[in-house]
Amino acid sequence: MTAPPTTDRPLKPENLMGRTRLGDSEYRSVVRLLTWLGRVRAADLAHPRVRRWGVPAFYALGGIPALMRAADDSGPAFVLMLAVTVGYTVPLLWRRQRPVLVFAFLVVLSELCLFLAVDSGSSATQLVALLNLGRFGAPGQLAVGVVYNLGQTFVSIAFFNGLKESNQTASTPVLAFLAVVAILSMAALGLAGKLVNAYIEALQEHAVQLELERDQRARLAAAGERARVAREMHDILGHTLAVIVGLAGGAAGLAEAKPKRGADTLRIIAESGRGALAELRRLLAVIHDDEPGDTPLAPQPGLADLGALMKRVRSAGRAATLRLEGQLTGLPEGVQLAVYRIVQEALTNTLKHAAPDTTVEVTVTADAEAVHITVEDTGPRQTAGTDELGKGLVGMRERAALYGGQVAAGPNSRGGWTVRALLHLTSTAPDLMEKHPA
Template sequence: MGFTVPLLARQRHPVAVFAVITVFSLAEAVSGLLTNAHFLAQLIMLYNLARFAPPVHLAVAVAITVPQTIVTIMTFAQDTQMSRIDSPLAVTIDLVLCILAIAGLGLAGRVARSYIIALEDQAARLQVERDQRARLAEATERARISREMHDILGHTLAVVVGLADGAAGLAETNPKKSGETLRIIADSGRGALADLRRLLTAIREEGRHEAPFHPQPGTGDLGALLERTRAAGPDARLETAGDLTGLPAGLQLAVYRIVQEALTNTLKHAASDTAVRVAVIAEQDAVHVTVEDTGPPALERARSSEGGGQGLLGMRERAALYQGTVTAGPNSAGGWSVRAVLHSTPPVKAGLDAHQA
């Protein structure tokens, strides 16, 4: 009982149980008894010390158990008839080797257990990181979709409002021109709906094949963009330099959206004599975008109050994808200027590049 009952707590209290087993072993030896339970209990406790106790406790236990075993065997070999123990030296060596082997086996189990715990911790961390990346990807995708819809709807509605105002004024004086303006409004609306359908189709798995994909707008579509702006009232002209068609598709889309948003802002505040100049210059490692209009200056304060709006924020986010910057403010002509610089090779092609149709 003295050797078996304490073993029930060997994992929770290995040091205390080893001390109890050692005391019972010494008591057994003093009483003149020598049983297999004595050595078996000590071997079990050495294994558990190696598995669950600090290594220094195992070293102390081995330092106690080995001399105790040697003294016990040699004492019994001298005090009893030799027939009870055959070759006491060989038995002693075997027991010492067994003690060391058990201690080594326990250490191996300890290392394996630590490795398994480390793997479990790593798996848990990877799960958390995967969930965080998934949430981040979802937030990024939502922001991208919101930005795209803002650009599409904002510009189209600004054009439609400008054209509708013009058509209302021409309805009686020039019905033919009014009809042409209404057709431009319809074309603009259909174009916006097509853009929205393409965007929503791209993010709906169940509708992946319901509509054909078309290329996202790029620098080659700037002319058509300015045509719609001119149709809405302002005199718009485009100046380009460098190889714009050779730019990456994602960079072309960023340039297009920045110009589109700047023109949308112009249309919101345009007067009858407003003129706007768009300049896009492609250099070896950067693209410079400038959108300048002529006013009217009475709206400078109103525009300044909108400087922190979603439009400017969206332009800056697009420029940031290409290590670029966007600045906006009043110009010398009494109007508003938007200037952007985008670098040709972004550090991480994410967001827009990953969603090219």
């Protein structure tokens, strides 16, 4: 007795066959058969017309012996047999497009042949019609077709044996069994083909759905990236231009009275412009990271850059102070960037809308759960600036929302404007905005 295969050696056909092992010649025969079937399948897909015309032609060949016998009998018998053969085979050309109609036509033709006692060798085309009825028709239609074919088979066998005991042959049960097996096999093959077709269609629909979802994700990612770039450019350009406008106004008055101060102011304007250009080039380089560039990428601004930001505000003529408190070391880079941009936007609004002699105070406090930001100026506010301020608040709130936070802004008791923001460092952080109303 052959030992069962172990897990440390590959399973071979001879091991799975037990005592009946495949020899080299049988194994090569199986391989050749599978290879041939694969080639036939590929050829069928490459030349669909061959199968469409080949099946009717094959069954037409089966009617040649009946045609020869009819030709020996008489001319009308030959014409009748030829018409029956054509009627059984030609409709098969539309067996895929009109399976129910083709099957119904062959049913009528077979009943007519049974009534006229015409036996054609092409009558087996009903099995092909039954197969395609299973593949492309409804299950109920297939069930009706199977019942009809089984009933017609027994009626035909009984009819052509004369329905008399003396005329029945020993082969009648065998013929009936073979006919039943053929009918049920064709029905089963039709259902299997229907399931395969449905599975392939489902795979195709799934592939199309995946492509649509992929394209949608790509479009959403592109839209999100455009929104991020627009927000970054708004922050960079808005703040820098506000500083430049403020400095340019002062430089114009200092050019004649205090040339040295005017020159220093112009240098600050140039430095601010170069800084803004550097940030924009870095931002655009990230967008087009597939294009080589000579400018190295600078890191995103964070808490360490708040000092330089305050210096630019002071250079524009505002008295600005910065106070950092709490556990600020080790904050994530994303949180630091959000803090920087919120402070930058708040200071930009101060430069745009507050008086030149205003005083602005920036306080950033961090604990284990959240970061609190307060930007407060003494005003007075020279312009309402509702639209621009509204856009700035939207940007600040979007950044705070990324960390489950909030932003509140409004006038204060000192005649100026106060912006308070909260960024959560943990997902379960409580709402602390109530402790620090604007």
